[in-house]
Amino acid sequence: MMSYHASLDDINFALTYIADYPKIAALPPNREATSDVVEAVLTEAAKFAATLLAPLNQSGDQQGCRLGNGEVQTPDGFREAYRQYIDAGWAGLPFPQQHGGQGLPWILGGIVQEMWDGANMAWGLCPILSRGAIELLLSHGSEAQKSLYLPRLISGEWSGSMHLTEPQAGTDLAMIKTVAVAEDDHFLLKGQKIFITWGEQDFTENILHLVLARTANAPPGARGISLFMVPKFLVNEDGSIGARNDVQCVALEKKLGVRGSATCVMSHGDNQGAVGYLIGDEGRGIATMFTMMNNERLAVALQSIAVADRAYQLARDYAKERVQSRALTEQGNSEPVTIIHHADVRRMLLSMKARIEAGRALCYYAMGQIDISHADEDSQLRGAAQKRVDLLTPVIKGWCGESVIDVTNTGIQVHGGMGFVEETGAAQYLRDGRICSIYEGTSGIQSNDLVLRKILADGGEQMRLLLEEIQGDIDVWREDLAENLALAAIIVELHQSLAVLREATDWMMATGTKNVNSAAASAFHYLMLTGYVTSNWLLVKGIANALGDTESDGRSDAYLTVRIQVARFSSEQFLSLADGLLKTIQRGDDAIMALAVDEF
Amino acid sequence: MKVLVTAKRVVDANVSIRVQSDNSGVDLNNVKMAVNPFDEIAIEEAVRLREAGSAEEVVVVSIGITNCQEQIRTALALGADRGIFVEADGDLQPLAVAKILKAIVDKESPGIIILGKQAIDGDNSQTGPMLAALAGLSQATFASELTIEDGKAVVTREIDGGMETISVPLPAVITTDLRLNEPRYASLPNIMKAKKKPVDSYTPEELGVDVAPRLTTLKVEPPSERAAGVIVETAEELIDKLKNEAKVIE
Ligand SMILES: Cc1cc2nc3c(=O)[nH]c(=O)nc-3n(C[C@H](O)[C@H](O)[C@H](O)COP(=O)(O)OP(=O)(O)OC[C@H]3O[C@@H](n4cnc5c(N)ncnc54)[C@H](O)[C@@H]3O)c2cc1C
Numbered sequence: 001m002m003s004y005h006a007s008l009d010d011i012n013f014a015l016t017y018i019a020d021y022p023k024i025a026a027l028p029p030n031r032e033a034t035s036d037v038v039e040a041v042l043t044e045a046a047k048f049a050a051t052l053l054a055p056l057n058q059s060g061d062q063q064g065c066r067l068g069n070g071e072v073q074t075p076d077g078f079r080e081a082y083r084q085y086i087d088a089g090w091a092g093l094p095f096p097q098q099h100g101g102q103g104l105p106w107i108l109g110g111i112v113q114e115m116w117d118g119a120n121m122a123w124g125l126c127p128i129l130s131r132g133a134i135e136l137l138l139s140h141g142s143e144a145q146k147s148l149y150l151p152r153l154i155s156g157e158w159s160g161s162m163h164l165t166e167p168q169a170g171t172d173l174a175m176i177k178t179v180a181v182a183e184d185d186h187f188l189l190k191g192q193k194i195f196i197t198w199g200e201q202d203f204t205e206n207i208l209h210l211v212l213a214r215t216a217n218a219p220p221g222a223r224g225i226s227l228f229m230v231p232k233f234l235v236n237e238d239g240s241i242g243a244r245n246d247v248q249c250v251a252l253e254k255k256l257g258v259r260g261s262a263t264c265v266m267s268h269g270d271n272q273g274a275v276g277y278l279i280g281d282e283g284r285g286i287a288t289m290f291t292m293m294n295n296e297r298l299a300v301a302l303q304s305i306a307v308a309d310r311a312y313q314l315a316r317d318y319a320k321e322r323v324q325s326r327a328l329t330e331q332g333n334s335e336p337v338t339i340i341h342h343a344d345v346r347r348m349l350l351s352m353k354a355r356i357e358a359g360r361a362l363c364y365y366a367m368g369q370i371d372i373s374h375a376d377e378d379s380q381l382r383g384a385a386q387k388r389v390d391l392l393t394p395v396i397k398g399w400c401g402e403s404v405i406d407v408t409n410t411g412i413q414v415h416g417g418m419g420f421v422e423e424t425g426a427a428q429y430l431r432d433g434r435i436c437s438i439y440e441g442t443s444g445i446q447s448n449d450l451v452l453r454k455i456l457a458d459g460g461e462q463m464r465l466l467l468e469e470i471q472g473d474i475d476v477w478r479e480d481l482a483e484n485l486a487l488a489a490i491i492v493e494l495h496q497s498l499a500v501l502r503e504a505t506d507w508m509m510a511t512g513t514k515n516v517n518s519a520a521a522s523a524f525h526y527l528m529l530t531g532y533v534t535s536n537w538l539l540v541k542g543i544a545n546a547l548g549d550t551e552s553d554g555r556s557d558a559y560l561t562v563r564i565q566v567a568r569f570s571s572e573q574f575l576s577l578a579d580g581l582l583k584t585i586q587r588g589d590d591a592i593m594a595l596a597v598d599e600f
Numbered sequence: 601m602k603v604l605v606t607a608k609r610v611v612d613a614n615v616s617i618r619v620q621s622d623n624s625g626v627d628l629n630n631v632k633m634a635v636n637p638f639d640e641i642a643i644e645e646a647v648r649l650r651e652a653g654s655a656e657e658v659v660v661v662s663i664g665i666t667n668c669q670e671q672i673r674t675a676l677a678l679g680a681d682r683g684i685f686v687e688a689d690g691d692l693q694p695l696a697v698a699k700i701l702k703a704i705v706d707k708e709s710p711g712i713i714i715l716g717k718q719a720i721d722g723d724n725s726q727t728g729p730m731l732a733a734l735a736g737l738s739q740a741t742f743a744s745e746l747t748i749e750d751g752k753a754v755v756t757r758e759i760d761g762g763m764e765t766i767s768v769p770l771p772a773v774i775t776t777d778l779r780l781n782e783p784r785y786a787s788l789p790n791i792m793k794a795k796k797k798p799v800d801s802y803t804p805e806e807l808g809v810d811v812a813p814r815l816t817t818l819k820v821e822p823p824s825e826r827a828a829g830v831i832v833e834t835a836e837e838l839i840d841k842l843k844n845e846a847k848v849i850e
Contacts, residue, residue, distance in 0.1 A: 044786045089788040102788055
C-alpha cells in the first residue's frame with residue numbers, strides 16, 4: 001500500500017504564510033488566481049498525482065525503460081498517464097495565455113510539479129525538462145521559433161530535453177566537443193551527449209532537444225559554445241511534422257534510481273549531421289542555458305522535498321502499525337506497542353518531518369520571490385527579489401539535495417529490516433532521491449557557486465541584506481511572540497545561530513580574498529549552515545504570519561501547535577549544529593589540502 | 601434537452617471517519633470533503649450526454665451549508681454548465697432534499713434528472729425514488745448503462761443475479777450505479793472556466809419547502825473494533841470457546 005497523498009495542509013500553509021501568497025495573488029497578472037481557484041487546482045492535482053501517477057512508481061522502477069531500434073519503450077502505464085496529463089491541460093499551467101498556457105503564478109506550477117515528483121519522480125522528470133525548454137524559448141527564441149514550437153510544448157504534445165553533458169564535459173561545460181557547422185539558415189551538429197534524461201520516449205510525437213555545441217572556428221573554452229534546438233522530427237513552416245532528424249538514442253544507462261526514466265546516450269550527426277537552430281546569440285550558449293538553470297535547480301530542490309515527503313509518509317504509517325517491544329515507561333507485563341511509541345523512532349520521524357517542512361519553506365519562499373520578480377509593479381522590488389533568488393538558489397538546491405539523502409535513509413531505518421527489502425518501497429526513495437545532489441550541479445558546485453559567485457563576487461552585499469532582514473524579524477518577534485514560551489525558545493536559538501552565520505560569513509569574506517582553496521574547502525559546510533539558519537528563519541516566519549492572521553478561518557490552532565513543535569525540534573536538533581559547523585569552517589583547508597595527491 | 605444532476609457534499613471517501621464522543625454523529629471538523637462519488641458518476645454521465653449531442657445543458661444542484669458551493673465548482677470544472685445552490689443548515693433528510701429537488705424540477709423542467717443511487721454518508725438510497733414520486737416522473741434506479749432513444753431512456757440496471765434492461769419515458773429520474781462510467785479528471789482550463797460559470801442561490805423558504813427533519817437519530821456508533829486474537833492450544837479448547845464464549849455453536 002505504498003500510496004502517496006500530497007501534503008495539502010503543509011503545502012497550503014507554506015504557500016500562504018511562507019511564500020506570502022496573498023501578496024502574489026494581488027499582483028496584476030495574477031488576479032484570476034484567487035484562493036478558491038488555488039484550492040481547486042491543488043485539490044485536483046493532488047488527486048491526479050495520487051490516483052494516476054503514484055500507482056506507477058514502483059512498477060516503473062522495476063520495469064524500467066527498454067531500447068530497441070532507437071526507440072524507447074517506457075514502463076507500462078507511463079504513456080497513458082502522460083496522455084491524461086496533457087488532456088487535463090496541466091502542462092501549460094504557469095505559461096503565458098498568449099501561447100496557450102493558463103498564465104497562473106510560477107509558484108503554483110512548482111507545487112503541482114512537487115506533487116508529480118512525490119507520486120512518481122521518474123515520470124515527473126519529463127514535464128520538468130519540457131518546462132526548461134519552454135522557458136528558454138520564451139526568453140531567447142525568435143518570434144518565428146516561438147510561434148512554431150511554443151504552443152505544442154506548452155500543451156505538452158511535444159516535450160523538451162537538455163543536452164549539456166558529454167563524456168569529458170560534466171561539471172566543466174567549457175570542455176564540450178560537439179560541433180555545429182553553419183549551413184543555410186541552420187547548423188549541422190555532430191557529437192555525442194550522455195546522461196540525457198528523456199532524450200527519447202514514446203509519450204510525444206516530437207521532442208525538442210536543446211543542445212550545447214561549439215561552432216566552427218569558435219574560440220576555445222566557454223565563449224565558443226552556443227545553444228541550438230535540434231528537433232527529433234523537423235517541423236515544416238505550416239507546423240506539420242517533417243523529416244526525421246539525424247539524432248538518435250544509442251544506449252540507455254542502467255542506474256541506481258529514477259529507473260523508470262530513460263537516461264540516454266544521444267548521438268548527433270551519425271549521418272549527414274543533425275539540423276539545429278541557433279537559440280540566442282552565438283557564443284552565448286552557456287549563459288543562455290543558465291537563464292533557466294536557477295529555476296531548474298529549484299525544481300530539483302522541490303523534487304528532493306517531494307520524495308522525502310513520500311518517504312516520511314511511508315515511514316510514519318509503518319511506525320503506527322509495526323508492534324515491537326514494550327514501552328520503556330511501562331512496568332511489568334505490559335503489551336508490546338507500535339514502534340512510534342519509542343523515543344528513538346519519534347526522533348527519526350521528527351527529523352524527517354522537520355527537514356521536509358524546512359526544505360519546503362525554502363523552496364516556496366524562493367518560488368514566491370520568483371513571482372514577485374516577474375510581476376511586481378515596483379522595479380526595485382522586482383530586482384531585489386531576483387537577487388534574493390540568485391543568492392539562495394545554490395543554498396536551496398544544495399541543502400535540499402543533501403537532505404533528501406538523510407530523510408530517505410532515515411525512512412529505511414524506521415522500517416528496520418523491512419526497509420532493506422525492495423518490496424516495502426522505502427529503498428526506492430533513497431535510490432531515487434540520491435540523484436538530486438548530483439544533477440543540475442553537484443552539491444560541491446552549489447557550494448562553490450554560493451561562496452565564489454554569490455558572496456565573494458559582490459563583496460557579501462546580498463548576504464548582508466539577508467542577515468539584516470532575519471535580524472529585523474527576530475527583533476520584532478522577540479517582542480511580539482515573547483509570551484509563547486516554545487516560540488521564544490526557538491527564537492533565542494535562531495538568534496544565536498544567526499550570529500554564528502554572520503561570523504562564518506565574515507570568515508569567508510576575509511579568507512576567500514586571500515586563500516581561495518581554504519574558502520572552497522569550507523564552502524559545503526557554509527552552505528549547509530546557511531541552509532539550516534535560513535530554513536529555520538522561514539519556519540518561524542510562517543508561524544508568526546499565521547498567528548498574525550486572525551481573519552482566516554483556514555488555519556486551525558491544532559495544526560499551528562504541531563508546526564510550533566516541529567520548529568522547536570528543528571531548532572533543538574539542527575540549529576544546535578551551527579557552533580560545530582562554524583568551528584569546522586574556520587579550520588579552512590589546513591587538514592584538507594595537507595596530503596599530497598600521491599598520499600591518497 | 602436539459603439535464604439536472606446533483607452534487608452532494610460528503611466526507612471524502614479516503615478519509616477514515618470518527619464518531620463524535622457523545623455518539624450524536626460523525627465528526628466533520630477539519631475533515632476533507634468531496635462530491636459524493638455516485639454523484640460524480642451522475643455528473644460524468646450528464647456531460648457525456650451533452651457531448652454526444654443528446655442534451656444541451658447540464659445544471660448541477662447542491663443543497664446544504666455555504667461550503668457546498670465548492671462541490672458545485674467541482675461539478676462545473678468537470679463540465680456542468682450552470683449551478684444551483686440551495687442554502688440550508690442543519691440535518692437535511694432525504695425527504696427534505698427530494699422536496700427541494702422537486703421545486704427545482706418545477707422551475708427548470710429538465711428532460712432527465714440523474715442522481716447518485718445513494719450518498720456515501722447516509723447510504724439511504726431514498727432521494728431519487730422520492731423525487732420521482734413527488735414529481736410524478738418515471739424512474740430507473742441503479743443504472744449501469746444509459747442511452748436516450750426517441751424520447752425514452754433505455755437503462756440497464758444491476759439487479760440480483762443479473763442485468764435488467766428497461767425503457768422509461770422522459771422526463772425521468774435515473775440513479776447511477778458504480779459501473780455506469782468512470783468519471784474523468786477535471787482539466788485545468790475547465791477548473792479556471794468554472795469560476796466564471798453562473799450559480800444561482802435559493803433558500804428552502806424561497807422554494808416553499810419545509811425542511812424540518814422527520815426522523816430522530818438516536819445514536820451513532822463506530823463498528824466494534826476487532827479484539828486481539830488468542831492462540832488456542834488444542835482443538836478441544838477451540839470448540840469450548842466457540843460453544844461457551846462466542847456461543848456460535850451448540
Ligand atoms: C540520472 C541522470 C540524469 C541526468 N540528466 C541530464 C540531462 O538531462 N542533461 C544533461 O546534460 N546532463 C544530465 N546529467 C548529467 C549531470 O548533470 C552530470 O552528471 C553532473 O553535472 C556532474 O557531472 P559529471 O557526472 O561529469 O561529474 P564530474 O563533473 O566529473 O564531477 C565528479 C566530482 O567532482 C566534483 N567536481 C567537479 N568539478 C569540481 C569543481 N570545480 N570544484 C569542486 N568539485 C568539483 C563534483 O562535485 C563531483 O563530486 C544527468 C546525470 C544523471 C546521473
